[in-house]
Amino acid sequence: MKRVASGFATGFATGLANFLCALALLAAGPASAAPAGIRQFDADSLGTLLATQKGQPFVLVLWSLDCPFCEASLRTLSKKMRADKNLRVVTLGTDTLSDPRNATLMEQRLAALGLAANAWALGAQPAEQLRYAVDRQWHGELPRSYWFGADGVGAAKSGLISARAVDRFLSRRH
Structure with a gap:
């Protein structure tokens, strides 16, 4: 049971980190965005x-x-x-x-x-x-x-x- 909980925590942390990275990239916008003008x-x-x-x-x-x-x-x-x-x-x-x-x-x-x-x-x-x-x-x-x-x-x-x-x-x- 301890091993499952540990695996879950690791998987959850990795998933959360990936989600936050994706969210940050979306917030930053595309790299090819035109200058404002x-x-x-x-x-x-x-x-x-x-x-x-x-x-x-x-x-x-x-x-x-x-x-x-x-x-x-x-x-x-x-x-x-x-x-x-x-x-x-x-x-x-x-x-x-x-x-x-x-x-x-x-x-x-x-x-x-x-x-x-x-x-x-x-x-x-x-x-x-x-x-x-x-x-x-x-x-x-x-x-x-x-x-x-x-x-x-x-x-x-x-x-x-x-x-x-x-x-x-x-x-x-x-």
């Missing part, structure tokens, strides 16, 4: 992203950490936003949030440029599926931008975003 973009997120702009004109720019033309485009948009507070920019990082290092680097880069307020990045679904969800005609070239009017209609553009392109957008918007 970056929202995860999944195959069904485009409608939500568009709705966040509430019928206002805005630029959606797709970018990557390792794309020098993306960096230049983000800098141009940042500079123009400082000059015109009504310019709305939404960023969609093509580096996946499932890599915590990418998530941190994206958040830091966007924060440094003042572009962290409306930040999204690809989620865990396959990149091809997410590209298709954004635009069936887009094959992954970067930078890629979409210039949306208040009516919600967007025009796609691949390549470097110039100050002149932003100025044209702003002049049509007013």
Whole structure:
């Protein structure tokens, strides 16, 4: 009888320890969780992203950490936003949030440029599926931008975003 009680106590203690460890992991959340300012973009997120702009004109720019033309485009948009507070920019990082290092680097880069307020990045679904969800005609070239009017209609553009392109957008918007 003593051996059974001892075995029960040991099993109970081990089970309790495992339960508490599992509970702590659940409380901590997934390791791939996005930083607070970056929202995860999944195959069904485009409608939500568009709705966040509430019928206002805005630029959606797709970018990557390792794309020098993306960096230049983000800098141009940042500079123009400082000059015109009504310019709305939404960023969609093509580096996946499932890599915590990418998530941190994206958040830091966007924060440094003042572009962290409306930040999204690809989620865990396959990149091809997410590209298709954004635009069936887009094959992954970067930078890629979409210039949306208040009516919600967007025009796609691949390549470097110039100050002149932003100025044209702003002049049509007013």
